[in-house]
Amino acid sequence: MTKLARPITRDEVHTYNRAGFVLLRGVLDLQTVNRFRRSMDQAIASLADSPAGYNVSEVTRAAEACDFDALQSNSDGQHDLAGMVAHIKATEKPLLLDPVEGKGSFLLDTGVAARIREFRKLCLSGVLPEIAAAFLDSEAVNFFGDQIFVKEPGTRERTAFHQDSTYFNIEGDQCCVVWVPVDPASYETGTMLYVRGIDGKAQDYQPNTFVSHASLPGAEGAELPDIENNLDAYDVVHFDVEPGDVLVHHYKTIHGTSGNASRYQVRRAASLRYCGDDIRYRARPYAPKQLHLQYEPRDGDPLGGPDFPIVWQRAPAQQAA
Ligand SMILES: O=C(O)CCC(=O)C(=O)O
Numbered sequence: 001m002t003k004l005a006r007p008i009t010r011d012e013v014h015t016y017n018r019a020g021f022v023l024l025r026g027v028l029d030l031q032t033v034n035r036f037r038r039s040m041d042q043a044i045a046s047l048a049d050s051p052a053g054y055n056v057s058e059v060t061r062a063a064e065a066c067d068f069d070a071l072q073s074n075s076d077g078q079h080d081l082a083g084m085v086a087h088i089k090a091t092e093k094p095l096l097l098d099p100v101e102g103k104g105s106f107l108l109d110t111g112v113a114a115r116i117r118e119f120r121k122l123c124l125s126g127v128l129p130e131i132a133a134a135f136l137d138s139e140a141v142n143f144f145g146d147q148i149f150v151k152e153p154g155t156r157e158r159t160a161f162h163q164d165s166t167y168f169n170i171e172g173d174q175c176c177v178v179w180v181p182v183d184p185a186s187y188e189t190g191t192m193l194y195v196r197g198i199d200g201k202a203q204d205y206q207p208n209t210f211v212s213h214a215s216l217p218g219a220e221g222a223e224l225p226d227i228e229n230n231l232d233a234y235d236v237v238h239f240d241v242e243p244g245d246v247l248v249h250h251y252k253t254i255h256g257t258s259g260n261a262s263r264y265q266v267r268r269a270a271s272l273r274y275c276g277d278d279i280r281y282r283a284r285p286y287a288p289k290q291l292h293l294q295y296e297p298r299d300g301d302p303l304g305g306p307d308f309p310i311v312w313q314r315a316p317a318q319q320a321a
Pocket residue numbers: 149159164177179255256257269270271
């Protein structure tokens with residue numbers, strides 16, 4: 001069985017609890033990273049088969065050209081794209097595009113674990129659940145879901161600053177997101193950016209449309225300030241990461257990424273979500289549709305079943321007396 005390349009330290013757990021995010025350097029071995037990379041490439045090669053696969057750059061190009069026919073023909077997935085772009089235009093909020101030369105694409109898929117067997121194995125067993133367990137302080141850990149985010153060289157699209165919690169159909173405190181880059185990532189190529197000084201736990205923020213600050217239609221919560229256009233006014237931190245490094249953030253922490261300005265370096269990352277004991281299901285009608293799920297739980301239900309399996313349990317000797 002694959003093991004962590006090194007143990008997670010108490011300092012790292014302390015940092016996560018204090019800051020809402022932490023960098024774990026060199027925590028995955030080469031074999032795990034290679035398995036992730038291969039299974040993500042498989043997902044991207046079959047993106048057209050995914051009910052939730054998007055070439056986000058094609059969407060933004062269609063939005064710029066006001067090509068509502070193209071958007072309409074791609075509106076049977078997670079989002080009503082034509083309606084969403086009409087909504088963005090009505091808000092007059094601009095698309096968040098970096099001044100990047102090149103024609104790279106931002107590729108996005110949700111629910112990869114439900115359709116790519118190797119990716120599912122990585123999410124459900126081995127070291128990833130163990131990493132989540134180290135930060136959740138829970139008796140058991142459930143897998144909640146995944147996305148993959150690929151930014152090819154020369155990608156203009158940013159991922160707007162946001163808080164994951166209001167995209168997720170859950171409530172509670174014990175949820176963390178494990179971001180696994182399989183390429184070196186820097187500010188230039190779109191590493192994760194975290195915002196210090198906005199306490200996501202104190203306030204729910206409206207989910208946005210990812211390529212714009214416009215919120216998802218019908219979204220609840222406060223409006224997040226325009227961080228992208230006022231970067232100097234915020235305490236935004238980032239880490240240059242290498243394959244083998246992992247970033248973990250609390251699902252209420254504010255974060256985003258830039259485009260990929262590099263000419264040659266692709267930036268592929270998997271985002272895996274895990275929950276602890278206090279999390280309960282709570283449908284958010286405005287949240288993106290989770291088309292891969294087999295069952296719709298009721299509000300207030302604990303997570304479980306085939307969609308949200310238990311992936312880690314505290315060993316009996318460790319259980320609280
Ligand atoms: O990789 C990205 O561009 C964004 C990732 C993200 O927002 C997440 O993992 O929650």
